[in-house]
Amino acid sequence: SGASGDDILGGLSSGGAGTVTVDGPGSNWTTNGYILDGFAGQGFLNVTHGGTVVCIAGFTNLGFLPGSTGSAWVDGPGSSLNPGMGLNINTGTLKVTRGGVVSGGGDNPCWVAASPGENGTLIVSDPGSTFQYSNDLDTGGTFASNNGGNAAAYFINGGTVTMSDT
Numbered sequence: 001s002g003a004s005g006d007d008i009l010g011g012l013s014s015g016g017a018g019t020v021t022v023d024g025p026g027s028n029w030t031t032n033g034y035i036l037d038g039f040a041g042q043g044f045l046n047v048t049h050g051g052t053v054v055c056i057a058g059f060t061n062l063g064f065l066p067g068s069t070g071s072a073w074v075d076g077p078g079s080s081l082n083p084g085m086g087l088n089i090n091t092g093t094l095k096v097t098r099g100g101v102v103s104g105g106g107d108n109p110c111w112v113a114a115s116p117g118e119n120g121t122l123i124v125s126d127p128g129s130t131f132q133y134s135n136d137l138d139t140g141g142t143f144a145s146n147n148g149g150n151a152a153a154y155f156i157n158g159g160t161v162t163m164s165d166t
Contacts, residue, residue: 007034007071008029008037008045008055009036010039010042010043011068011069014040014065014068016040016041016119017044018141019045021048022048022052023049024051025051026065027050027052028052028054029054031055034060034061035059036065036070037064037071037092038068038091038092039064039068040067040068042070043069044072047080047081048074049076050076050078050139051078052082053080059088059108060129061088062090062091062094063089063091071094071097072094074094074096074102075095075096077099077100080100080103081102084104084105085107086110088110088120089113090115090120091119091149092119093121094123095125096131097159098128098129099128100130101129101130102131102132104133104134105135106134108135109135109137111146112153114140114148115148117149121151121152124154125157126157127159128158128162130162131155131162132161132162134164135163135164139152143144
């Protein structure tokens with residue numbers, strides 16, 4: 001089954017929590033807008049067992065507003081996330097495990113905790129798990145400022161990472 005729309009929002013209100021799960025082969029969600037996982041509250045995006053999520057024209061943000069957190073998990077063979085034109089792991093964690101794939105990114109870097117006060121983590125673990133991004137991976141700051149937040153990136157247990165600056 002599939003769904004489509006303008007935006008995918010999880011944890012829309014401050015203090016609130018929201019979960020989006022796309023699970024199983026043939027399950028997909030395509031957005032022409034943004035993925036805002038943890039817009040003002042807590043957001044959880046689970047792409048598992050062959051599910052797919054595609055952001056076409058917007059960006060994917062984990063932990064969008066100050067005080068929010070976003071967690072995304074792309075797990076298992078056939079499970080994939082295309083973050084659209086960019087990926088911002090502001091405050092939250094992106095885990096790619098057990099054969100999951102994250103690919104895309106457009107012309108924008110992948111920012112992990114780019115601003116002060118943010119805590120972002122990227123984990124790519126296990127054989128077959130892939131993070132393939134079309135630009136740079138910038139952690140704990142931006143090209144304009146080294147005054148970022150707390151960032152961590154772990155590529156472990158056979159996880160694969162490919163970056164290309166277009």
